[in-house]
Amino acid sequence: GCVVVMDENYEVIDEIYYLDENGDEILIDPHGFIWIDDDHYIVAAYKQETVEVPEEIGADNNLADLAVLYIEEVKDGEVLWEFCSADYEQFLYESNSVTWDESMDKCYDYVHFNSMNYDTDGNILVSCRHLNAILKISTEDGSLIWQLGGDYDDFGLTDDQLFSYQHSIILTEDGGYMLFDNADTANWAGEADTSSVICLTVDEENMTVTDFMRYSVLDYFSNYMGAIRELDAENSVYLWSVGGNYSIDSDTPPEWSMIEYTETDGDVSYHFCFRFDEGTRRLYCSNKCE
Structure with missing residues (x-):
């Protein structure tokens, strides 16, 4: 869906979508959204992508269609930073939603983001249900700072x-x-x-x-x-x-x-x-x- 912004008279003044690398708008994930100021927010979305799966996981083939999680901060139409779950191979190993040795004939929601809030230091906390983990993500560059819980608990x-x-x-x-x-x-x-x-x-x-x-x-x-x-x-x-x-x-x-x-x-x-x-x-x- 999208985030609908209304004025004090409940008139719709904006609709917020996720901005991809081409500047195109795609539907957002409704589980979490952080409004910072007018035209300034943090938003999340999924993109279906074919990801290479490590052989030792045991997949029948080394490719899988996954719902890859993206989180970004946008200000005045410019993306300030972006987090991408596909950048972290550890999530493939610890996902509780995928049996890699079964037929990979569908798109798997392998992280399942469901909550997002600021931490005291200005970075963000993200709950990923299918990782059994809380992630802390940098609002400077979108990198993973640490993981609480799950197989790769820090x-x-x-x-x-x-x-x-x-x-x-x-x-x-x-x-x-x-x-x-x-x-x-x-x-x-x-x-x-x-x-x-x-x-x-x-x-x-x-x-x-x-x-x-x-x-x-x-x-x-x-x-x-x-x-x-x-x-x-x-x-x-x-x-x-x-x-x-x-x-x-x-x-x-x-x-x-x-x-x-x-x-x-x-x-x-x-x-x-x-x-x-x-x-x-x-x-x-x-x-x-x-």
């Missing part, structure tokens, strides 16, 4: 700290990171786990995790979708938005929910369920309208 996460098929990477008030861990790897193995919220702090100089907490609510497992927002840092109050949920100890059919949860006393103060065939993919907090 921070030495322990088994208890790993996450899978995650969503919604955001910053907390204290400068840490928060994400929604779908924990779907266990589900694909036939062992449904409990989805959770992870809060962690990293030391980027020593590349270590200095603080880690995992919160789970109502034993819910959400195999896809999900979002998290910090409402009150002092009292650890969080708002979840989760989809495809079910309690692992219940025969209750899946539901889509929003849950307000206070970690300090384990209180669920708000729980709203959508109808079975409806849901929310995103979760935003705004000031109350007077």
Whole structure:
């Protein structure tokens, strides 16, 4: 799709697309968009490209059609920098969505970008669900700075700290990171786990995790979708938005929910369920309208 820009009267004044190398507009990925100023933004898109696959991965042939992720910052119609997932061979090795020895007869979404936010230093954090990883990307030149999680994790996460098929990477008030861990790897193995919220702090100089907490609510497992927002840092109050949920100890059919949860006393103060065939993919907090 595209990002539609409106004025204070809700009149459409612009439509934003991804600009390719020829300056042509292509459809963007709706999972993440950063508005910086008028005619200044960061946007993501996929391009179907034929990529050479290393022989040791075990593909029947060495070529595969992949949905290659591109992220770029644009100002006044000029591309300032660009990130391309095909520049990093490690993503081919650690993708959880591709079995390379099967017939490569379709285009694979091998990274699956689903969230993007600024870090405290002005670089961006990107969640890639099919890599089980958070990427930090430079806003100077679009290069990969580090990877948190996945097979090429740079921070030495322990088994208890790993996450899978995650969503919604955001910053907390204290400068840490928060994400929604779908924990779907266990589900694909036939062992449904409990989805959770992870809060962690990293030391980027020593590349270590200095603080880690995992919160789970109502034993819910959400195999896809999900979002998290910090409402009150002092009292650890969080708002979840989760989809495809079910309690692992219940025969209750899946539901889509929003849950307000206070970690300090384990209180669920708000729980709203959508109808079975409806849901929310995103979760935003705004000031109350007077």
